[in-house]
Amino acid sequence: MYILYDVADNIATITLNRPEAANAQNGPLLEELNDAWVKAAEDPDVKVIILRGEGKHFSAGHDLKPDPSTPVPAKMTLEHIYQVEARRYLEFSLRWRNIPKPSIAAVQGRCIAGALLLCWPCDLIVAADDAKFSDPVVAMGIGGVEYHGHTWELGARKAKEILFTGRAITAEEAEKVGMVNKVVPRADLDKETRVLAEQIAAMPSFGLRQAKRAVNQTLDVQGFYAAIQSVFDVHQTGHGNALSVAGYPILVNLDQMKTTIKSAN
Numbered sequence: 001m002y003i004l005y006d007v008a009d010n011i012a013t014i015t016l017n018r019p020e021a022a023n024a025q026n027g028p029l030l031e032e033l034n035d036a037w038v039k040a041a042e043d044p045d046v047k048v049i050i051l052r053g054e055g056k057h058f059s060a061g062h063d064l065k066p067d068p069s070t071p072v073p074a075k076m077t078l079e080h081i082y083q084v085e086a087r088r089y090l091e092f093s094l095r096w097r098n099i100p101k102p103s104i105a106a107v108q109g110r111c112i113a114g115a116l117l118l119c120w121p122c123d124l125i126v127a128a129d130d131a132k133f134s135d136p137v138v139a140m141g142i143g144g145v146e147y148h149g150h151t152w153e154l155g156a157r158k159a160k161e162i163l164f165t166g167r168a169i170t171a172e173e174a175e176k177v178g179m180v181n182k183v184v185p186r187a188d189l190d191k192e193t194r195v196l197a198e199q200i201a202a203m204p205s206f207g208l209r210q211a212k213r214a215v216n217q218t219l220d221v222q223g224f225y226a227a228i229q230s231v232f233d234v235h236q237t238g239h240g241n242a243l244s245v246a247g248y249p250i251l252v253n254l255d256q257m258k259t260t261i262k263s264a265n
């Protein structure tokens, strides 16, 4: 079981529970995670949803090792990649973002690439002071992870900088650009997130629902939804290029990767 789920005092807590792999996401983990979100969305007793990760790190991103639940076809095609990624890396994130209940991500340690697809869809983010956010996939010949929150979350210049360099931004820097709501000592992360969730849970459900919809709808009118969809396709051209060059969905330049990961730490 990769996901733990608990409800108390009108607050659902969804926990990524693969700490031995830094909560890296394989197919079953993401399917279980989506089930937990749907359960929280449908439970009338749940008013607020917390997403957290067990262990030292929130999540190391997508698990690049072969996933037994998603058999790789004899010949890897863009159609196969597109199909898998559209469900798990685009539709899931958008669904979680649009659940009509407030959600809070509690992030500590590393939050790398695909991990952003878990915390960005949440309404609020509380970061531990040791949290570091990065998307180093340009080093793999891809223009950024599947769900393009970067520009919306960081602003255009910062988005380009972190994509071009692959460097990580600290919790403090993320707070400065408005990507996280507050930074708290690592030891207080769960407690502080809980306090915030309790404060929100004391509000009327329908007011919360309307407030969330007002903000999300404003972003959608500004082009959020259309941009997320079209940049997903930009991402797929990266996989298409890698397939045509290397026969594999990403370009793996190990030296480049090592340099990028080193500078991101």
Ligand code: ZN
Binding pocket: 085, 146, 235, 239
């Ligand atoms: Zn991808």
